[in-house]
Amino acid sequence: MNVDILISVLVFLMTTLVIFWRPNGINEAWPASFGAAIILLTGVVSQADLIDITHKIGGASITIIATIVMAVILESFGFFHWAAARLAVLAKGSGYRLYWYIQLLCFLMTLLFNNDGSILITTPILILLLKNLRLKPHQQIPYLLTGALIATASSTPIGVSNIVNLIALKIVHMSLYMHTAMMFVPAMAGLLFMSWFMFILVKKKLPKRLPNSAYDIEQIFFTKNFHPLKGRISVETKKQRTHFMLKIILFVFFVRCSLFISSFFSIPIEIVAVLGSLVLLIGRWYHLRTNPIDILKKTPWHILIFAFSMYVIIYGLHNSGLTDLLLQISEPIAEQGLFEATFLMGGLISVLSNLFNNHPALLIGTITLTEMNLDPITLKTMYLASIVGSDIGSLLLPVGTLASLIWMHILRENKIKVKWEDYLSISLIAVPLTLFVTLFLLYFWVQLFFG
Numbered sequence: 038m039n040v041d042i043l044i045s046v047l048v049f050l051m052t053t054l055v056i057f058w059r060p061n062g063i064n065e066a067w068p069a070s071f072g073a074a075i076i077l078l079t080g081v082v083s084q085a086d087l088i089d090i091t092h093k094i095g096g097a098s099i100t101i102i103a104t105i106v107m108a109v110i111l112e113s114f115g116f117f118h119w120a121a122a123r124l125a126v127l128a129k130g131s132g133y134r135l136y137w138y139i140q141l142l143c144f145l146m147t148l149l150f151n152n153d154g155s156i157l158i159t160t161p162i163l164i165l166l167l168k169n170l171r172l173k174p175h176q177q178i179p180y181l182l183t184g185a186l187i188a189t190a191s192s193t194p195i196g197v198s199n200i201v202n203l204i205a206l207k208i209v210h211m212s213l214y215m216h217t218a219m220m221f222v223p224a225m226a227g228l229l230f231m232s233w234f235m236f237i238l239v240k241k242k243l244p245k246r247l248p249n250s251a252y253d254i255e256q257i258f259f260t261k262n263f264h265p266l267k268g269r270i271s272v273e274t275k276k277q278r279t280h281f282m283l284k285i286i287l288f289v290f291f292v293r294c295s296l297f298i299s300s301f302f303s304i305p306i307e308i309v310a311v312l313g314s315l316v317l318l319i320g321r322w323y324h325l326r327t328n329p330i331d332i333l334k335k336t337p338w339h340i341l342i343f344a345f346s347m348y349v350i351i352y353g354l355h356n357s358g359l360t361d362l363l364l365q366i367s368e369p370i371a372e373q374g375l376f377e378a379t380f381l382m383g384g385l386i387s388v389l390s391n392l393f394n395n396h397p398a399l400l401i402g403t404i405t406l407t408e409m410n411l412d413p414i415t416l417k418t419m420y421l422a423s424i425v426g427s428d429i430g431s432l433l434l435p436v437g438t439l440a441s442l443i444w445m446h447i448l449r450e451n452k453i454k455v456k457w458e459d460y461l462s463i464s465l466i467a468v469p470l471t472l473f474v475t476l477f478l479l480y481f482w483v484q485l486f487f488g
Contacts, residue, residue: 041081045353048072052350053393057436059446065439066339069346076353086356090348096307097203098341100296101151103310104197107292108150108158109335110317111285113325119282121162125170132244133236136180139163140232143184147191149289151198152428153340155188156440160447171248178459179239181448186432186464187232189440193428193475194224197296197306200344201396202424205403209420213300220421223482227429227475234467288317351400363405371409371419376480378415382406383422383476387430395431395438399423418483422476430472435460 052072056065076082082090111117124142128135142162146155163184167177192199196206196216206216292313296306318329354360367385371378382402389398402423406416431437435445435457448455 039357041079041353042357044079045076045081045350045357045359048075049350049354049393049397052347053397056394056439057442059442062446064339065442066342066346069343069350073346073349076349081353081356082349086352087349090345090352093207094204094344094348096305097200097207098344099307100197100203100310101200101340102336102338103307103314104150105154105340106314106332106336107289107317108154109332110314110321111289112158113321113327113331114282114285115278116282116285117158117162119278121166124166128247130247132176132247133240135247136183136236136239136243137232139180139184140187143188144191144228147188147198148195149286149293151200152189152192152438152440153200153443155191156185156444156447159184159188160444161451164447164451164453172244174453176242176244177453178455179242181453182455182460182463183232183235183239185441185444186235186467187228189432189438190228190231190429190471193228193425194221195297196220196424197293199428200340201399201427204344204348205399205420205423208400208403208407209416211417211420212303213306214297215417216421217297219417219483219487220424220479223475223478224425226478227425227471230474231429231467231471234470235463238463238467285317289313347396348400351397351404354397354401355404359401360405360408363401364408367405368409371411371415375415375418375484378419379422379476379480379483381422382419383426383430383472386423386426387433387472390427390431391434391437394436395427398431399427402426414483414487417487418479421479421483425472425475425479429468429475433464433468435464 049072052068055063055068059065077087120142124135124138127138143155143159146158150158160181163181164177167180172180192202194217196202196213202216206213292309295309295313299306299309318332321327321332322329363385367381370381386395386398386402389401392398403420406419406423409416411419428438432441435441445455
């Protein structure tokens with residue numbers, strides 16, 4: 038066996054193992070950077086490769102970091118406590134209605150921010166909400182589990198909701214605008230199917246009526262003398278607070294729309310994302326009079342290190358011949374037609390994601406696509422099928438995505454036990470069916486409007 042292949046495979050397997058294991062809660066950036074250092078020191082990845090990697094992941098990483106900064110700023114405004122309070126009010130005592138509002142919240146948080154950020158935001162909110170509603174542990178799990186699944190899957194419709202999607206877009210030279218035009222409708226239909234089907238699966242486990250709380254949920258989160266983060270909220274009445282939060286939501290929505298407009302006009306989207314974060318940061322300083330240093334401390338800068346390091350490791354696998362092997366498997370099937378090519382890539386990336394995590398799986402698959410000499414429509418469709426496999430198919434097992442690993446870590450910290458049987462009882466049925474439905478709709482949509 039070639040030495041480069043041996044080094045690359047061993048480094049990749051060891052890095053992935055440590056990321057899954059996370060001994061003593063170690064940050065995933067540490068094993069990734071250590072593995073990347075070995076790849077660089079052994080010469081498997083060259084200096085020219087490093088320049089190419091920086092070019093490909095730089096804009097995507099900045100965009101995601103800017104988006105997370107916006108989420109941290111909103112937290113300081115008390116937005117997420119407000120959102121939790123509104124969920125309780127909107128449910129009107131119905132356990133079924135609460136399910137659908139949780140699904141909507143998780144979807145919107147991913148759409149407005151990104152999948153990892155959505156998990157970090159929504160999981161603590163749901164834990165707090167469900168405990169304050171006095172639901173029993175076995176009643177909380179269906180809400181938490183289905184919310185996490187839809188939050189992670191919701192990065193499918195638009196490329197900007199997942200850092201690895203943005204990086205892959207750069208590799209295939211596809212604009213964010215084109216990605217959304219081809220993917221949004223079939224992906225949204227797939228997500229609706231997934232939410233509906235999960236509801237059918239968990240309906241018997243959900244309480245028809247929520248317990249009568251001895252206190253007002255909304256007052257728990259927002260009493261006259263209580264504000265998240267030591268009283269930093271500048272609004273007091275419910276009406277003023279709601280008006281203030283809606284203005285923030287509209288601004289974030291405006292920034293997200295601006296990303297697609299800038300992509301259409303070939304303006305770097307990271308510029309728009311950074312400007313949006315700066316405007317929110319200035320608004321925060323104006324309203325709360327707080328030093329922005331705390332935002333710098335709370336921002337997960339390790340995401341940049343993790344993304345760069347994982348891509349170095351993947352590039353090492355690419356240079357060692359892994360993509361050549363995938364080419365030999367994929368090309369004969371892709372040549373049979375667009376239908377076969379769509380399901381090939383969706384299925385292949387789903388399998389690789391559940392074996393190795395969706396980040397490296399999608400990057401390997403995307404690099405392989407660029408080596409196949411495909412016509413533009415087939416290339417874009419196979420790439421989008423890869424996204425479906427990476428964002429939806431990867432949810433078959435709870436180790437298929439970084440977001441799922443973060444979710445399980447948060448649950449452990451809050452002493453909430455979710456067994457693999459609980460997870461698999463939903464994922465083994467809902468994920469394959471959703472994957473099939475979404476891939477079929479993607480093929481049909483492309484044939485109808487882009488073929």
